[in-house]
Amino acid sequence: MSGRKTLRWVAILLLVLLAAYVSGKNSGDMPEVELEKSHYYYDVLVHGGYLYATSPWGLEVFSIDGGKISLTGGYETKGEAQTLALSKERLYLSDATGRLYVFDVSTPARPRLIAELELDKIAQRIVISGDRAYLACVSSGLVILDLQNLEEVGFYKPKNYSYPKGICLQDGKLYIADFTMRLYVADVVDDSLIFLASHPTSSVAHDVLAWESFVYVASSDGGVDVFKVSGKELELVQNHPLPGFALRLARYGNYLLVTLADEGVALLEIQKDGRLELVAQYDTPGNAYGIALANGYAYVADYDGGIVVFDLSQLPELVPVDFARPEVSP
Numbered sequence: 001m002s003g004r005k006t007l008r009w010v011a012i013l014l015l016v017l018l019a020a021y022v023s024g025k026n027s028g029d030m031p032e033v034e035l036e037k038s039h040y041y042y043d044v045l046v047h048g049g050y051l052y053a054t055s056p057w058g059l060e061v062f063s064i065d066g067g068k069i070s071l072t073g074g075y076e077t078k079g080e081a082q083t084l085a086l087s088k089e090r091l092y093l094s095d096a097t098g099r100l101y102v103f104d105v106s107t108p109a110r111p112r113l114i115a116e117l118e119l120d121k122i123a124q125r126i127v128i129s130g131d132r133a134y135l136a137c138v139s140s141g142l143v144i145l146d147l148q149n150l151e152e153v154g155f156y157k158p159k160n161y162s163y164p165k166g167i168c169l170q171d172g173k174l175y176i177a178d179f180t181m182r183l184y185v186a187d188v189v190d191d192s193l194i195f196l197a198s199h200p201t202s203s204v205a206h207d208v209l210a211w212e213s214f215v216y217v218a219s220s221d222g223g224v225d226v227f228k229v230s231g232k233e234l235e236l237v238q239n240h241p242l243p244g245f246a247l248r249l250a251r252y253g254n255y256l257l258v259t260l261a262d263e264g265v266a267l268l269e270i271q272k273d274g275r276l277e278l279v280a281q282y283d284t285p286g287n288a289y290g291i292a293l294a295n296g297y298a299y300v301a302d303y304d305g306g307i308v309v310f311d312l313s314q315l316p317e318l319v320p321v322d323f324a325r326p327e328v329s330p
Contacts, residue, residue: 022098039325041301045084045091045292048108052091053301054081054290059093059103061111066114067297067309067321075113077101083290085126085133087147090114092133094123102136102150125207127169132191136164138179144191154191166207166218166248175215177205183227183235185216197235201225209249209256214274216256218246224258226274240276242266250291250298252312255279257298259288265300265310267318282318284308285325297321 051062055198058077062069079097086092091103091111098120103111121143123135128147134142141157142164163179174193176184181201186193202222215234217225224246224296226238235321244263249256256276258266266282268276286305289297298310306325310318 013117019104024315033160039306039327040303041290041307042081042303043083043290044292044299044301044307045067045086046292046299047086047091047105050108051083051292051305051307052111053297054084054093056080058095058194059084059101059111061109062307062324063109064295066312069299069307069309069322069324071324072109075101075103075111082264083123083125086126087128087133090147092126092128094119094126094135100145100150103312111231115150119152124164125166127167127174129169129188134169136167138163138165138175142167142176142193154193156193156270168208168210168215170210175210177201177208177217181205181219183208183215183225183234185215185229185232196232197234199227199236202239206247207249209251211251211270212274214270216249216276218249218258220245220247222246223251224256224268224276226276228274237273238275240268240278242278243281248291250293252293252298255315257291257293259291261287261289264288264321265291265298265308267316269316279316280318282310282320284320285323 040132041053045052047132052200053060058081060074061072063072077095079095082094089106091105093101100117102115103115121137121140124138125136127134131147133145144154158212164176165179168175168178174186185197186195201217201219203219205217207218215227217223219256223241228235228237244260246258248259254270256268265288267280269279286302288300290301297313300308302308309322311321
């Protein structure tokens, strides 16, 4: 990735993280609406035959028919919608004003807003386990939220790290990809975090994924780092350089999909020793950021390129089957 492209993407990400408080008018409980603002997509999630995407406008909803998707409606948030998480027919959305929106998605086509919580912290990633949500708030710290009462029960910003960007929870351990170019591992005990280990990453860490005894970190222009976990020890076993800016990770069987900003999507095969081997790359029309896997397809939030859908039955080839880029009203 050229220096100019890197600077451009760093600028975009900083604008997303520090987005001004955008005032807006809520559209109610998902009526048929005309979306009037720019269609730039950050994150995606699939549930019940529908795809939910975050954009500067808010939450946008698409129906899914096989590999085809079409826009059906949306909900305008007060600030730019950032990230999504789903649990027990509830959709949780963070926006750039520091609000957390809670939608009832028992009727997936028409999410219904049931709560709006002013956290004053902007989450870039949300992970849910039971009745607890863990929010990586890059400009603030790490929040533990009680979902039953929708209240903050823990907040962590130790001196040795302060910018959590990506998080992953596996077997009672929380893995934290930090903007300070580090990976942290913590035990989750009740509503407390007990930090066990940390290790430098190759570059700014954006996302983390744990599988079996390995941890994979999307390290922006440093590619993907592979760590082996043994007790409280972290061992770097591979740094796999990639073109572009590694932002998000998703696993499908023995494959790892990595979004690469303006270089599209990379497909890497996970070897028996945990190492990675690049097998395919597809340059999407925009800047690939969020990714969700469901029903044999990969759905990529391609920022200004709309939503790109890949057929996973075609692996190890990356074959797009749909490009959804709704027309924007002048």
